[in-house]
Amino acid sequence: MSAEDMVANMKDDKLLEIKSLRTHFHTPEGKVRAVDGVDLVIPRNTSVALVGESGSGKSVTSKSIMGLLPQPPAEITGEILYYQGDQSINLLELDPDGDEYSQIRGNEISMIFQDPMTSLNPVFTIGNQIMEVILRHTDLTKAEAKERAIELLDKVGIANPRQRVDEYPHQFSGGMRQRVMIAIGLACNPTLLIADEPTTAIDVTIQAGILELMKELQEEFKTSMLMISHDLGVVAQVADKVAVMYLGEVVEYGDVLDIFHSPQHPYTKALLKSIPILGQNRGREFEVIEGTVPDPFNIPVGCRFQTRCNNQCPSKYQNPPMIEVKPGHITKCWLYKGDES
Numbered sequence: 117m118s119a120e121d122m123v124a125n126m127k128d129d130k131l132l133e134i135k136s137l138r139t140h141f142h143t144p145e146g147k148v149r150a151v152d153g154v155d156l157v158i159p160r161n162t163s164v165a166l167v168g169e170s171g172s173g174k175s176v177t178s179k180s181i182m183g184l185l186p187q188p189p190a191e192i193t194g195e196i197l198y199y200q201g202d203q204s205i206n207l208l209e210l211d212p213d214g215d216e217y218s219q220i221r222g223n224e225i226s227m228i229f230q231d232p233m234t235s236l237n238p239v240f241t242i243g244n245q246i247m248e249v250i251l252r253h254t255d256l257t258k259a260e261a262k263e264r265a266i267e268l269l270d271k272v273g274i275a276n277p278r279q280r281v282d283e284y285p286h287q288f289s290g291g292m293r294q295r296v297m298i299a300i301g302l303a304c305n306p307t308l309l310i311a312d313e314p315t316t317a318i319d320v321t322i323q324a325g326i327l328e329l330m331k332e333l334q335e336e337f338k339t340s341m342l343m344i345s346h347d348l349g350v351v352a353q354v355a356d357k358v359a360v361m362y363l364g365e366v367v368e369y370g371d372v373l374d375i376f377h378s379p380q381h382p383y384t385k386a387l388l389k390s391i392p393i394l395g396q397n398r399g400r401e402f403e404v405i406e407g408t409v410p411d412p413f414n415i416p417v418g419c420r421f422q423t424r425c426n427n428q429c430p431s432k433y434q435n436p437p438m439i440e441v442k443p444g445h446i447t448k449c450w451l452y453k454g455d456e457s
């Protein structure tokens with residue numbers, strides 16, 4: 117069965133289904149295959165984490181979903197199916213600047229970026245910035261939108277929201293600004309919230325609180341979430357499912373507990389050993405993943421992890437198949453095809 121069929125057959129109630137997504141960039145130095153054959157399902161009311169080292173293609177995947185990459189220089193192929201009831205729309209067939217995409221992008225799929233300082237406009241009040249999103253996408257009056265902004269600030273844990281709604285970003289701490297970004301992301305009650313490294317720019321001591329809040333709100337708002345992170349410790353707190361990316365491909369996908377307790381792909385195993393996991397490997401030595409990520413212009417032929425893998429499989433120069441190691445848990449590795457040397 118192909119990876120695409122395996123992912124397509126998953127029983128979950130799908131909200132977004134990515135099929136054979138390829139996002140390549142044409143640059144003067146050559147072609148960058150940033151995303152190179154990704155298949156992924158985001159079920160309804162579920163939080164999916166996309167993890168991997170820097171440069172693996174996580175952000176490019178999310179920007180492809182949001183229609184944020186101009187073509188050219190990007191060249192995007194495959195399908196990104198967004199399900200609305202029984203119908204699905206292939207987002208890649210819509211004009212990224214057209215009304216239909218803008219409607220979906222604002223109302224149904226929203227995105228929170230890494231750095232709240234650059235995402236918030238310093239010259240407008242927090243309230244105005246939340247209201248702007250509400251007014252653009254709903255029929256609410258200004259007064260109603262302000263009430264909704266206050267409600268949202270309260271939901272994301274801002275004390276005295278009625279007073280703080282009229283304050284400016286510089287009057288908020290880094291953690292508070294990130295909470296405001298979450299409020300903006302949820303302002304239109306989206307079905308999918310994409311969060312790109314939402315806690316990277318904030319102090320480590322307050323990260324856990326923000327992640328807990330995101331998980332609570334994801335459940336309360338019955339939204340799905342695609343959380344992008346290079347940190348498996350972060351993912352453990354919020355994700356129901358995890359997709360591990362390496363050099364433009366998803367190499368393992370499964371329930372968060374399966375990924376943590378029975379990782380299959382050598383890259384996932386290495387990631388788990390290299391990253392401190394909250395409350396689990398405190399005090400232990402962390403291992404560094406050997407070698408470096410290959411140059412994106414020179415991706416190895418066949419198994420992309422071969423240059424860093426301890427298992428030198430005989431078939432490593434051929435593309436590994438996607439294997440379902442148990443229902444819903446898949447990995448792209450020759451080891452599970454009896455190719456262990």
Ligand SMILES: Nc1ncnc2c1ncn2[C@@H]1O[C@H](COP(=O)(O)OP(=O)(O)OP(=O)(O)O)[C@@H](O)[C@H]1O
Pocket residue numbers: 141143148149150168169170171172173174175176177346412
């Ligand atoms: N506009 C672009 N033009 C050319 N190459 C690009 C462009 N955007 C991204 N890339 C390349 O695509 C690859 C994947 O980048 P991407 O930003 O998706 O990685 P990432 O996994 O999100 O990493 P990080 O955690 O550092 O954000 C990288 O090699 C990057 O240099």
